[in-house]
Amino acid sequence: MKTDVNRTLENPRHGDYADGMDAGRNRRNREALLDAGRSIGHAFSVRELHAAARRDQPRLGLTTAYRAIERWRDEGLVEEAGTRAGEAVFVMCGANGHHHHLVCVECGAISTLEGCALVSLRQAAESVGFEISDRALQSLPGRCARCAHA
DSSP: OOOHHHHHHHOOOTTSSOTTOOHHHHHHHHHHHHHHHHHHOSOBOHHHHHHHHTTTOTTOOHHHHHHHHHHHHHHTSEEEEEEETTEEEEEEOOOOSSEEEEEETTTOOEEEEESOTTHHHHHHHHHTTOOOOGGGGSEEEEOOHHHHTO
């Protein structure tokens, strides 16, 4: 079954990589980054993604990881999930439709809430003349059960 992740590997957009660069290395870098992102299992920073992908591609540059995250955000493969220790974190996301992520601010554990978890908040805001920006609240920070009891 083809997924958006597979299409990203098969059809790199024109201009993503400098002319003359080795296409095989670029494909291996993309595969290493995607594999790392899927295997991390929690919200991750670009530096964490980079470190995980370098296990397979030791020469992979940090700039390549930043570019991949930007491309994946544009394509809807990752969503920003707030910050942890002052660094932006992201989640690989395959959810369809409106949803929110709960993200542990300590360990990065994630859980997806299908539908809108903000209905009552949205109604309260509208009652006083405000509109909630769901994009700003797509990921909700908190502490997972394990971290809360530690």
